[in-house]
Amino acid sequence: MHIPDGYLSPATCAVTGAAMVPVIGAACARVKRVVKDRHAPLLALGAAYSFLVMMFNIPIPDGTTAHAVGAVLIAVLLGPWAAVVCVSVALAIQALFFGDGGVLALGANALNMAFVMPFVGYGVYRLLTRNTSLTSRRRALAAGIGGYVGLNVAALCAAIEFGLQPTLFHSANGTPLYAPFHLAQTIPAMALAHLTIAGAAELILTAGVVAYLQRANLPLLRINHPGVVDTDQELAPARGRPALRWALIGIATMIVLSPLGLLAPGGAYGEDAPVDLNLHKYGLSAIPSGLQHYNGFWKHTLLPDYGFTSGEHASLAYVLSAVLGALVVGAAIFLLIGVVRAVARRRPDVQTG
Amino acid sequence: MTPAWLLESEAGAFPVGCGGRRRRGSALEKTLDGLAKVVRRAIASDETATRQGLLQSLDARAKLLGMVALLVAVGLVRHIPVLVGLYLLTLVLAVASRIGLWGFAKRVWLFVPIFAAVIVAPAMFSFVTPGEIVLPLGHWFGHEVGLTRQGLTSAGLVVCRVATSISLVVLLALTTPWPRLLSALRALFVPRLLVLVLGMAYRYIFVLLDSVSEMVTARKARTVAVKRNGDGARAVAGFSGGALFGKAHSLSEEIHQAMLARGFRGEMRVLERSRLRAADGIWLVACLVLAVLVVGGDRALGL
Numbered sequence: 001m002h003i004p005d006g007y008l009s010p011a012t013c014a015v016t017g018a019a020m021v022p023v024i025g026a027a028c029a030r031v032k033r034v035v036k037d038r039h040a041p042l043l044a045l046g047a048a049y050s051f052l053v054m055m056f057n058i059p060i061p062d063g064t065t066a067h068a069v070g071a072v073l074i075a076v077l078l079g080p081w082a083a084v085v086c087v088s089v090a091l092a093i094q095a096l097f098f099g100d101g102g103v104l105a106l107g108a109n110a111l112n113m114a115f116v117m118p119f120v121g122y123g124v125y126r127l128l129t130r131n132t133s134l135t136s137r138r139r140a141l142a143a144g145i146g147g148y149v150g151l152n153v154a155a156l157c158a159a160i161e162f163g164l165q166p167t168l169f170h171s172a173n174g175t176p177l178y179a180p181f182h183l184a185q186t187i188p189a190m191a192l193a194h195l196t197i198a199g200a201a202e203l204i205l206t207a208g209v210v211a212y213l214q215r216a217n218l219p220l221l222r223i224n225h226p227g228v229v230d231t232d233q234e235l236a237p238a239r240g241r242p243a244l245r246w247a248l249i250g251i252a253t254m255i256v257l258s259p260l261g262l263l264a265p266g267g268a269y270g271e272d273a274p275v276d277l278n279l280h281k282y283g284l285s286a287i288p289s290g291l292q293h294y295n296g297f298w299k300h301t302l303l304p305d306y307g308f309t310s311g312e313h314a315s316l317a318y319v320l321s322a323v324l325g326a327l328v329v330g331a332a333i334f335l336l337i338g339v340v341r342a343v344a345r346r347r348p349d350v351q352t353g
Numbered sequence: 354m355t356p357a358w359l360l361e362s363e364a365g366a367f368p369v370g371c372g373g374r375r376r377r378g379s380a381l382e383k384t385l386d387g388l389a390k391v392v393r394r395a396i397a398s399d400e401t402a403t404r405q406g407l408l409q410s411l412d413a414r415a416k417l418l419g420m421v422a423l424l425v426a427v428g429l430v431r432h433i434p435v436l437v438g439l440y441l442l443t444l445v446l447a448v449a450s451r452i453g454l455w456g457f458a459k460r461v462w463l464f465v466p467i468f469a470a471v472i473v474a475p476a477m478f479s480f481v482t483p484g485e486i487v488l489p490l491g492h493w494f495g496h497e498v499g500l501t502r503q504g505l506t507s508a509g510l511v512v513c514r515v516a517t518s519i520s521l522v523v524l525l526a527l528t529t530p531w532p533r534l535l536s537a538l539r540a541l542f543v544p545r546l547l548v549l550v551l552g553m554a555y556r557y558i559f560v561l562l563d564s565v566s567e568m569v570t571a572r573k574a575r576t577v578a579v580k581r582n583g584d585g586a587r588a589v590a591g592f593s594g595g596a597l598f599g600k601a602h603s604l605s606e607e608i609h610q611a612m613l614a615r616g617f618r619g620e621m622r623v624l625e626r627s628r629l630r631a632a633d634g635i636w637l638v639a640c641l642v643l644a645v646l647v648v649g650g651d652r653a654l655g656l
Contacts, residue, residue, distance in 0.1 A: 042609075045557055048560075089551050089554050098394065102518060103518075175506045177507070180482055207591070209595040
């Protein structure tokens with residue numbers, strides 16, 4: 001994932017570099033405040049560690065190699081801001097001294113691997129480890145999943161940076177001036193390598209190290225987990241109903257993602273309006289009379305085809321339909337639950353009385 | 354002096370040494386080779402940085418800024434011949450800095466540009482980069498397929514640009530001692546903490562490298578038979594990674610105490626303060642002028 005100089009236009013390098021300047025500044029300030037004057041050796045060793053992790057190359061069948069980054073591991077052990085500093089430093093040493101990753105492209109590389117990766121991975125880790133003890137099995141697994149997700153999101157960012165180049169920078173006769181592949185080619189290529197081998201390496205490393213430290217070196221895990229109890233027995237009884245919370249999180253995610261439907265091309269199979277049917281294909285000369293008759297059976301819709309009757313503001317109407325639909329379904333389910341509860345409450349009375 | 358009879362090899366009457374077949378864990382072996390290469394390169398650049406040459410005599414700040422200007426120019430150039438010219442310039446600079454051309458070219462070309470060539474090779478074909486077909490390769494569902502002029506130019510541009518950029522960076526790395534480069538970064542407004550961490554991290558990479566190779570050797574020494582079990586390998590990755598992090602952490606504690614004992618109060622001080630000389634100014638101006646001329650000339654050739 002180390003982008004060498006020459007793949008990205010100087011403009012892309014400038015934009016990504018400018019984006020990293022405030023991040024690095026904030027990271028330095030945060031780390032100084034959190035770990036005081038002992039930050040320097042700890043961060044230096046973290047950076048050296050990340051450098052070494054990136055050196056363990058695994059051959060991929062297509063002739064290239066993949067490696068883990070360790071950014072999420074460092075984020076779990078020392079905090080995400082420390083990971084920003086450690087991985088940036090490791091990338092800088094690789095770029096300046098070993099020609100691995102470009103000097104101009106350092107901003108882009110740092111954005112992908114030292115900012116996006118630790119923060120996304122750490123976010124996933126925090127989400128999955130709520131209400132768990134320090135030695136719980138779920139914590140190691142959550143770290144691994146965080147590493148996997150973080151690495152893949154970072155790879156996606158790199159693929160987008162690559163894939164935008166031929167669209168944005170080409171000469172008059174269509175010659176791509178920098179990386180020549182389009183998004184449709186870079187995203188699958190990067191996803192293939194990172195969803196499989198590199199992602200697995202990151203997962204095994206992150207989960208393995210956290211699991212090892214849970215057994216062998218708990219004080220190291222406590223650095224970034226103040227106030228987390230050691231064992232599951234000490235855990236305060238969980239408040240609320242976790243099942244309901246997870247169900248609500250899932251539903252909220254789906255609602256947030258519903259505008260994706262606007263991007264989907266074409267229609268769903270078997271849902272065409274009769275006038276859109278390719279009659280010739282089915283050997284028909286006219287729309288079957290039954291279909292014609294029953295298709296117009298119900299016309300009292302509020303938002304026909306998820307749009308306004310006038311056909312204007314299609315996107316707005318689609319989102320409105322999603323919100324309205326979710327509310328109606330939610331209300332119907334709560335009503336149903338209410339009825340079921342009321343019935344269940346009356347049932348014992350019937351039996352005893 | 355070693356006696357001659359000890360140096361002579363002689364066919365043993367019975368097989369001596371390890372009777373079993375030695376298995377090579379290829380990925381691990383490669384990694385160890387890679388680690389050894391890191392050390393070799395670092396030592397090599399320490400040695401070349403002390404030679405009496407053109408780039409070695411310049412101030413690190415001027416060199417760094419000049420190189421960045423040239424890197425930007427390389428990034429903006431859109432014609433292969435101009436890039437080849439810039440590449441030849443890096444060779445001239447290497448000779449002027451008493452760096453062996455063969456080793457220099459090997460270090461530049463061996464990995465990244467060849468890798469880049471493999472990656473951009475598919476871009477030469479018409480199904481990735483549409484355009485004027487110069488080498489037809491047949492038909493595919495009624496469309497003509499072949500290498501396109503646009504695709505070939507684009508692939509050539511990327512490979513040349515990558516090679517020239519790497520050459521510039523390698524020149525900088527080979528002719529500048531690491532501490533000088535660090536103080537140059539400090540002078541160029543890189544945060545103090547980052548420079549301090551950079552300097553220490555570079556040093557401790559080698560310490561951790563030693564730890565890793567010792568751990569690998571120790572494990573090999575303990576291994577009697579190879580278990581063909583994926584779980585084992587995964588567990589080893591976790592154990593070694595965790596143990597290494599533990600080592601790194603205790604080392605950082607010791608270093609911190611040693612720094613405190615020597616009077617560290619959170620500030621980094623640099624002993625030598627170098628002044629910019631006239632030669633450094635000339636170099637910097639020359640680099641900037643060259644960058645502007647190259648980009649201007651390149652634009653004059655057409656877009």
